[in-house]
Amino acid sequence: MSTTSHARGDTRQRLLEAAGEVFAERGFRSATVREICQKSKSNVAAVNYHFGDKRRLYEAVLQHAHAWATQGSAVFEESQDAAPERRLRDFIRSMLLKPFDQGRPSWQSKLMIREMIEPTRALDALIEQYFRPRFERLTAIVLELLERKVSTLDVRLCASSVVGQCIHFHRARAVIARLNPEITYTPEDIEMLADHIARFSLAAIENLPSDEE
Amino acid sequence: MSTTSHARGDTRQRLLEAAGEVFAERGFRSATVREICQKSKSNVAAVNYHFGDKRRLYEAVLQHAHAWATQGSAVFEESQDAAPERRLRDFIRSMLLKPFDQGRPSWQSKLMIREMIEPTRALDALIEQYFRPRFERLTAIVLELLERKVSTLDVRLCASSVVGQCIHFHRARAVIARLNPEITYTPEDIEMLADHIARFSLAAIENLPSDEE
Amino acid sequence: MSTTSHARGDTRQRLLEAAGEVFAERGFRSATVREICQKSKSNVAAVNYHFGDKRRLYEAVLQHAHAWATQGSAVFEESQDAAPERRLRDFIRSMLLKPFDQGRPSWQSKLMIREMIEPTRALDALIEQYFRPRFERLTAIVLELLERKVSTLDVRLCASSVVGQCIHFHRARAVIARLNPEITYTPEDIEMLADHIARFSLAAIENLPSDEE
């Protein structure tokens, strides 16, 4: 009877959790199933038994992440009645803060961001299930903010600009921190960055020149 | 005397060039010295002979890229007298178009973007030589555009927002193309995207609320 | 209560049957207990539970095959009164046709042939139970055909020559079909091959020079 014994039958869960972290940290290719198994304190063959192979484990992790994410999205829906300015700010805060969180929910956002900037074959499935719904929600907010008539394409481009900033302040944090010594990515700093993105984006959207101009 | 003989002593150059492309395409870890040597038509041992090991080859490639970049950057300085709106637009166009180019200069931008979003130990050296000068130039443009008094930090955050958009429309192109079927990343599309980023960023910068507000 | 429920306690039987097919098709080493269990719709651990390990399952399969074979061998004994020429032809037909059959009895012949040309540790037990009786029956037929006095050894060598042909036309069918495009191993072709072996062997046995010559 080992001191670190696990309840039998939860290996699959431990595997998903460990794989999520490792894949988020290293990416699909650089992650090794050995590290995942070590982290989840399970056998090398366990990933084959439960998921078939590394790729299918990765896909299961994405599904797992998505399932968890949709569950916890109740936070979002709360502010559905709020003003679009407020909802944009909330969207941005949520998108920026999540990947900086510690522990459980953190790797999921990181993984999704990674899948955006370094897509694997699993991207297609993710688009419809994960990215499109979130993107549509953001698009709707932007559309409300843009009082004047602009093309659908412009609305979407604005949404992408917002997303791009959020991702950048997270992924490029090493460079940003070096170029701006006053930013050390403390929780307060991150809040401040979210504020900036919101202010910047709001100013842009509300003052975007009309198509005719 | 082989038919595909190379000028004596240019193995090192061919290696740098090939490595640049491969590293830009796959990243440091996923790139293999075999592919690099194959592409440069040199021996597997050439990398270790000329550079010691894979990591030092990577560092040499970054230096090589930078050296080349500073040479050709005269183009930039030309528009130094133009209006800041124009110079911002030029900066964005340059930043967005470069990594989409084919051939020679293309991989350098890709490599730098990669180093931003997935830094290696080589990042530190790059910051001062590559990122800071460009960032300072952008910061100067933004500062000119911001007539009102804002903090230095805000100026830099705006600059980062601009950079973030440029990188996003390049790296996340797979997702963006899927979410926006009308965008297929033709050369015209890319020009259009540059226009959008410029319009969006200009609107944002020119209408950014003052700090006191 | 599963929809595909099996009669309780017949797992062992299903295992034997499935294992017979798989071992016959792939050989002992290349067969996997996973495929066997899958084919018999039983659990991976069933093999070890019922038989201890893979090798003992194999041995049980051989016993199983033999037990079944002795039951059905009444067909053979029927023609015991026929002329030796006819009995030789029947023996050859039986030996050649069986491994080409589909389904149940087929794998038993294949398995025995395999055990002849690629023996395992289980061969010893098989010799007395399976090979010797059949070989003796063939030897008796050959002895009748050889009117003149020849050594016992010669009789047995003739019997082996007959067996060798039968096995060859089955096992080397891939090569034989390629070297003889007119042979495609249709049922008619196989009958024709049996005819040839019978004619060839009869001509040989009836005209074999005496020992003294």
Add this chain to the structure above:
Amino acid sequence: MSTTSHARGDTRQRLLEAAGEVFAERGFRSATVREICQKSKSNVAAVNYHFGDKRRLYEAVLQHAHAWATQGSAVFEESQDAAPERRLRDFIRSMLLKPFDQGRPSWQSKLMIREMIEPTRALDALIEQYFRPRFERLTAIVLELLERKVSTLDVRLCASSVVGQCIHFHRARAVIARLNPEITYTPEDIEMLADHIARFSLAAIENLPSDEE
């Protein structure tokens, strides 16, 4: 400087030699590259370096065997003028004795026999290069022996019967030795077996009933 140092550059040869033995003994699937490398005192990665992978090593071994075989076949051509009876006997002796030899040439015959009775994807290439020429030579001998008119198919079937016997007395030697205690596969025994096959086959061919009968 190790005591068992090898001349640099002969690893490929040692690998081919060792692989030939191991493949002949165990078959493609059951052979392990580890055993091959151990036997050839080379590194596990040497197989990949010299041949790409296990399968291509196997194919190279077959080519190697064939190349060697055609070289040494001068022995055959010698008796080209002899009577067909003599040439048939020589053919049989050669075919039966070779796989029983010790050392160098032995595994080549074993490998070819194995490929006949347990074909791999490499068979196709082998048919034209190895099996067909030998089969045609045997066919020609049989044709000379058959004075009467018989169909081409019959000639080839006779040739196959000869081949089948040779292979059987080698591959099924374990069974044959057990059923015939007087046969212990000493060199003298093998000569005796060759004699039997020759006598049996000659008697068969010379007395084969005509087609019309």
Add this chain to the structure above:
DNA sequence: AATGAATGAGCCTTCATTCAT
């Protein structure tokens, strides 16, 4: 009587690196 879960040894292959010329 039976099974889903888990295991560790071993498989082939790929990798960056080093050797010896």
Add this chain to the structure above:
DNA sequence: GATGAATGAAGGCTCATTCAT
């Protein structure tokens, strides 16, 4: 200055087997 050959560590995966119920 350069290279073909060789190496050992590590990669993902499969296997027969055992565990715990």
